[in-house]
Amino acid sequence: MRWGLPIARTINNISAAAMIGSIVLALFALRAGDKSFDIALDTASIGAAVFTVSSGATGFLTFLNAFGGTTFSLDQQFGQDLGRFLLAIPLGQAWLITTIMGAIITILAFAWRSWTPTLITAVIAVASLLPMASQGHSGDLAGHIIAVNSILLHTVGAAVWLGGLILLVVLRGREGITPTDLVRRYSSLAIVSFFVVAVSGVMRSTVGLGGWDGLWTPYGSSSSPRPCCSRRWAVSAPGIARG
Numbered sequence: 001m002r003w004g005l006p007i008a009r010t011i012n013n014i015s016a017a018a019m020i021g022s023i024v025l026a027l028f029a030l031r032a033g034d035k036s037f038d039i040a041l042d043t044a045s046i047g048a049a050v051f052t053v054s055s056g057a058t059g060f061l062t063f064l065n066a067f068g069g070t071t072f073s074l075d076q077q078f079g080q081d082l083g084r085f086l087l088a089i090p091l092g093q094a095w096l097i098t099t100i101m102g103a104i105i106t107i108l109a110f111a112w113r114s115w116t117p118t119l120i121t122a123v124i125a126v127a128s129l130l131p132m133a134s135q136g137h138s139g140d141l142a143g144h145i146i147a148v149n150s151i152l153l154h155t156v157g158a159a160v161w162l163g164g165l166i167l168l169v170v171l172r173g174r175e176g177i178t179p180t181d182l183v184r185r186y187s188s189l190a191i192v193s194f195f196v197v198a199v200s201g202v203m204r205s206t207v208g209l210g211g212w213d214g215l216w217t218p219y220g221s222s223s224s225p226r227p228c229c230s231r232r233w234a235v236s237a238p239g240i241a242r243g
Contacts, residue, residue: 005061012054016129018047019105020156021163022170023122029185032115036177041118043170045109047163048125052102059086059095066091094131101128129155150203157196164189 026040063085085092105128108121133152164186171177 005058005065008054008058008061012051012058014162015047015050015054016155017159017162018166019044019051019102019109019163020122020125020129020159021161021165022047022167023109023118023125024160025164025167025186025189027115027118027122028189029182032113032118034176036171036174038113039171039174040167041109041113043167044121044125045106047166048102048106048109051128052099052106055095055099055102059092059099062095063092091135094135097131098128101131126152126156129159147204150200153196153200154204157193157200161190161193161197164193 022040022044026037026044030037030040060082063082066085066089067081086096087093101124105121105125108117108124112118112121130148130152133155134148168182168186171182172179
């Protein structure tokens with residue numbers, strides 16, 4: 001549990017980025033019907049498959065962690081507790097929905113190869129992050145809505161940046177692709193992703209701080225350097241893509 005859950009979450013985050021970023025970059029920079037477009041969707045489908053498995057694993061490990069002291073067993077009580085976690089507890093429901101949506105995206109990314117259906121797949125892929133974003137904050141209704149939206153935008157922005165970068169690596173050296181055009185279009189997406197991540201991060205921090213007094217709390221101290229880090233990320237993104 002000490003290492004299993006963080007590793008599963010890391011794999012889940014990276015695979016979500018590969019899933020979303022590959023689809024978005026394919027829609028924005030590649031032509032439907034070309035081999036490169038199909039490769040991008042294959043990459044997204046593989047990412048979605050890993051996302052599905054890692055979501056199920058993370059949900060299961062989260063269950064074991066939430067029910068402290070619980071160990072894997074085949075007895076009836078363990079099954080009842082797991083079923084209650086997945087069907088009655090919001091956190092378990094979120095992971096169950098995420099896993100199901102990941103499986104659907106895996107099939108759609110593999111089966112649909114034209115532009116408009118791929119756009120629908122992209123929308124579903126983004127929506128698959130909503131269940132966990134809704135679990136990322138608790139509080140009053142107004143603050144909760146802002147926080148959930150900012151977490152979703154923050155996650156999607158980072159996924160487009162990282163996933164697009166993964167697709168660039170996959171497509172590197174492939175025939176029929178103009179690297180300069182692809183990198184230029186990716187750089188445009190990276191810039192947009194930066195602003196989405198930066199603005200949503202400020203929104204999320206504002207909700208967390210609750211006011212100016214929050215700047216002097218430990219959370220406020222850790223949040224203050226984030227704009228500077230975002231600026232460095234924005235400067236480095238296009239250079240990484242060209243490299």
